[in-house]
Amino acid sequence: MFKLYDETEQSTSRDKAAIIYLIKNGCKIPSCQENPKKFEENRLNKQKSIERIERKLEGKTPKIRKFPLYPIAFYSSDDLRWSLIKREDPKTKDIKERIFVTFKGMGRNRIFEICCGRRQLPIFQIFLEDWQLYQGNEKEYSLDMVLLRSASLVWRKCKESSSKEAANSLMDAYEPYLKVTIDIDNLTTEGAGVIRDEKLKDVERRIQNYGKLAEDKDLTPNQKTNLKQLKSRETGLGNCFPRPSKPAYEGNANIAIGISFCRQKVIAAAIVDLKKGKAIVYRTAQQLLGKDYSQIPEYRHRQRTNRNKRRKLQLQGKNASITEAGQGVHLNRVLAKAFVRLAEEYNAGVIVLPKTDGLREIIQSGIEAMAEQKYPKDKSRQRQFLKEYRISVHNWDYFRLRRSIEERAAKVGIPVKVGCQPSKGYLPQKAQQVALSVLERVV
Numbered sequence: 001m002f003k004l005y006d007e008t009e010q011s012t013s014r015d016k017a018a019i020i021y022l023i024k025n026g027c028k029i030p031s032c033q034e035n036p037k038k039f040e041e042n043r044l045n046k047q048k049s050i051e052r053i054e055r056k057l058e059g060k061t062p063k064i065r066k067f068p069l070y071p072i073a074f075y076s077s078d079d080l081r082w083s084l085i086k087r088e089d090p091k092t093k094d095i096k097e098r099i100f101v102t103f104k105g106m107g108r109n110r111i112f113e114i115c116c117g118r119r120q121l122p123i124f125q126i127f128l129e130d131w132q133l134y135q136g137n138e139k140e141y142s143l144d145m146v147l148l149r150s151a152s153l154v155w156r157k158c159k160e161s162s163s164k165e166a167a168n169s170l171m172d173a174y175e176p177y178l179k180v181t182i183d184i185d186n187l188t189t190e191g192a193g194v195i196r197d198e199k200l201k202d203v204e205r206r207i208q209n210y211g212k213l214a215e216d217k218d219l220t221p222n223q224k225t226n227l228k229q230l231k232s233r234e235t236g237l238g239n240c241f242p243r244p245s246k247p248a249y250e251g252n253a254n255i256a257i258g259i260s261f262c263r264q265k266v267i268a269a270a271i272v273d274l275k276k277g278k279a280i281v282y283r284t285a286q287q288l289l290g291k292d293y294s295q296i297p298e299y300r301h302r303q304r305t306n307r308n309k310r311r312k313l314q315l316q317g318k319n320a321s322i323t324e325a326g327q328g329v330h331l332n333r334v335l336a337k338a339f340v341r342l343a344e345e346y347n348a349g350v351i352v353l354p355k356t357d358g359l360r361e362i363i364q365s366g367i368e369a370m371a372e373q374k375y376p377k378d379k380s381r382q383r384q385f386l387k388e389y390r391i392s393v394h395n396w397d398y399f400r401l402r403r404s405i406e407e408r409a410a411k412v413g414i415p416v417k418v419g420c421q422p423s424k425g426y427l428p429q430k431a432q433q434v435a436l437s438v439l440e441r442v443v
Contacts (some may be wrong), residue, residue: 012277031274044372045423049365069155069174072103075148082124082131099124101178103153109172112176123147123182124381142236145192151180176180184410200237203230229314249413255280256433257342258352258419259405261398262427264295269339270431271346274439280346282428288338295334299327328397329404336404343414351409352435354421356399367424 005019024039074080081102089096089216099114106252130146156177185191212225213219219227254275260268269288271280286293306322313320343351367389368382375381406416419437420429 006199041373044369045366048368049361049401052361052365052368064291066407071152071154074151074153076104076150077143077148080127080131080148080151082128083111085111098130112178114178116381117408123180126187127180129421133241140236140239141230142233142239142243144233144237145186145196145239145241147182147186147241149181149183151178153178170265178243182424183314186405187243187411189243190241190248192240192243192244196237196240200234203234203237203291206230249344251343251414252347253349255346255348256350256352256435257339257346258431258433258439259339259354259429260421260430260434261354261356261396261401262430266396267335267401267425268427268431269342270428270435271342271348272432272435274436275441277436279428279432282431283342284428288342289334292334295327295331299324301329302327329400331340332397332401332404333408335401336408340408340414343409344412348414350438351405351414351416353402353405353416354430354434355418 005016005023006378053160073387081104082103084097085100086095086097098113101114102108102111127145127291129150134141134143134146154177155174158175163248183191183195186195207227207230210219210223210230213223214364254273256272256274258270258272258319260270262268266285268285269283271283272278284297289296302324306324309318309322313322337350339351342348367386371385371389374385416440419434422433425433
């Protein structure tokens with residue numbers, strides 16, 4: 001339509017008006033008459049969005065860290081050596097066994113104790129069990145089937161360190177923090193079997209290629225070494241590390257759960273029958289969480305309280321490191337658990353999440369357009385309206401919420417796809433449209 005508009009530059013104004021009318025309505029003829037107020041609201045929304053993008057593109061100089069501390073990356077499973085060592089607990093004075101790790105290339109004297117929460121402890125216990133079993137049976141097991149895939153040693157600022165300590169010694173202000181990546185499918189016997197079959201198929205193909213090459217000419221010393229390593233890997237892949245058994249999730253391909261985000265009501269979900277294109281049931285955040293919903297108002301109240309405290313400390317020139325991030329992470333996990341439970345209840349074949357790219361900009365542009373429409377040509381009252389509105393609504397990190405849902409769904413085995421959330425309509429209806437936006441890819 002835009003190309004047709006450019007080509008009708010010399011045409012009559014009636015033709016151009018007709019093309020503009022179709023562009024405004026998504027290349028469709030609407031069944032009802034156009035609402036001038038609604039059109040003006042949408043125009044202001046887009047105008048504010050463009051203005052915000054232009055202000056961002058004016059350029060900001062990138063912030064450079066004063067003290068660059070670079071991470072150390074480990075890409076091989078045997079770069080980390082795990083052990084169980086007894087030591088005295090400094091508080092209870094009891095002798096307890098703790099998990100320790102050493103890093104390849106750092107020397108055996110540099111040994112680190114693993115300090116983690118209850119959620120991460122089972123993963124590190126599997127790392128230890130895999131390594132102990134591999135150490136005693138290197139010829140029978142392969143590192144390809146170890147749960148650990150890669151790791152990185154980064155530096156995190158100590159919570160208890162002061163600015164004076166940071167000025168005296170950089171190492172006193174930061175502590176080592178280990179980040180690891182795992183293959184979630186490798187947590188179960190069924191998933192490990194699928195991974196083993198894929199790797200075994202690749203190894204057998206490469207061995208066959210060396211066999212065909214050996215028929216034509218003699219292999220070089222390097223090729224013979226590689227072939228020997230491949231045969232050793234093939235033997236090791238015959239055995240899997242012990243894992244608990246968990247049947248694979250089998251959902252209905254015609255049932256999908258769509259999720260929509262909003263600053264007023266946080267989130268909503270819709271169970272949709274993709275075959276009929278209709279919603280089976282809608283769920284708000286309050287219906288999903290039940291008794292746990294009271295945590296959301298508490299979290300919003302804490303956000304406002306911490307915001308005021310930070311402002312007071314900043315005015316006094318003090319360090320304002322007050323945050324409610326821990327409570328936000330907990331709520332994301334609670335919401336993710338509720339969504340996955342809903343998907344299991346209706347045997348959904350897929351969870352569809354909206355795109356988070358540009359979501360904050362769309363919401364902010366809509367608020368600015370609302371302020372300008374309510375108080376035209378009055379900048380001070382518009383700023384006051386924006387300030388009060390931001391305080392009254394939540395400031396949710398939807399990117400982290402999306403990651404929590406993806407991680408929780410991956411544990412169960414429910415696939416997650418990304419759809420498009422419309423800017424108009426009620427929140428449950430938006431969730432329905434998000435689910436239907438990937439209809440062609442799901443069915």
